Amino acid sequence: MKLEPLTDDTRRGQIVRRLRELIVSGQVSAGERLTESELSLQLGASRGPLREAIRELVSSGLLVSIPYKGLFVRSVSRKDLEELYSLRTALEQLAFRHCWERRTPAALEDLRWRNENLVAAVDAGTEPHKAIELELILHSWCYELSEHDLLNQAWQRILPNLQFYFMLHQRAHQRPGPFRDAHEAYVEYACGDNLDLMLEHLQYHMRQGLERTLSFIDSIEEYEHIT
Structure with a gap:
């Protein structure tokens, strides 16, 4: 060798x-x-x-x-998180609009496989950073399937910020990863036949946990101000 x-x-x-x-x-x-x-x-x-x-x-x-x-x-403010939330939601909705007609049985099976890998990592509970990585791989599916180069570049650009946000999200919820069933509805709608329902669910899915994470950020800033 x-x-x-x-x-x-x-x-x-x-x-x-x-x-x-x-x-x-x-x-x-x-x-x-x-x-x-x-x-x-x-x-x-x-x-x-x-x-x-x-x-x-x-x-x-x-x-x-x-x-x-x-x-x-870097530090994170409420403004940072709100901007990341709004941009991520818009990007992923656009990705689904572009990938919707490209969904094949093999592509849908790939999405389910990604979710199964994420659930297995959550169940193991030993590698929280791995769970973050697998959650991002799951969400990368629609971007990859869209075959939209500029959209994929934008997604790659915000990935490090999303990793940082997910870390804060986990600390705010005091758990090592997402709930094991956190993406069941996401995968169900992504494999379904109603794009509008998928886009509506994205808005809800992205917003979940954001308020608690924002409260967590507020508590850190308040502590630092006091000390």
């Missing part, structure tokens, strides 16, 4: 994945300041790939670089 040596691009990808995992899991706090020297030491990474990884995470919105102040883990 012959393996190709790691390139700077490979290292950058590894660093991006590791830092993204730390951020979305809550192992580093929102608003926490990070330094290149500490990250380089902890990750055993050289400055070149590390800086490229940081730029990618800044571009995706998980990190914030403030001139003369430093690098920080």
Whole structure:
């Protein structure tokens, strides 16, 4: 067996994945300041790939670089969550409009399979980050099936923010993942014959849990203000 040596691009990808995992899991706090020297030491990474990884995470919105102040883990406000909710709802409704006539028996079976994988991860309860990943894979189905390139690019763009939101959502509900039956109606309508019902359900499905997450954000901000 012959393996190709790691390139700077490979290292950058590894660093991006590791830092993204730390951020979305809550192992580093929102608003926490990070330094290149500490990250380089902890990750055993050289400055070149590390800086490229940081730029990618800044571009995706998980990190914030403030001139003369430093690098920080992003924080989340009510406005951030409301905007993410409204954009995500509009994008997914558009994805279903484009994919509706493309649904084949094989495509619908793929959707059910994705939901079964998510339910299995929820039942296992040992890898909450895996449940977040599988929930996003489930929701990616309609985008992939739509074959709409710009729509898929927009979806990929907001994925890191959704991972961060799902982490907050889980903390707000004090559970390691979604309810095992959280997507049963979603899958049922997606496999059904009424697009209008699917679009209405999306509005409801996306709104579920948002208010509680917003209340959770308010409680954090109030605590930080007091302290």
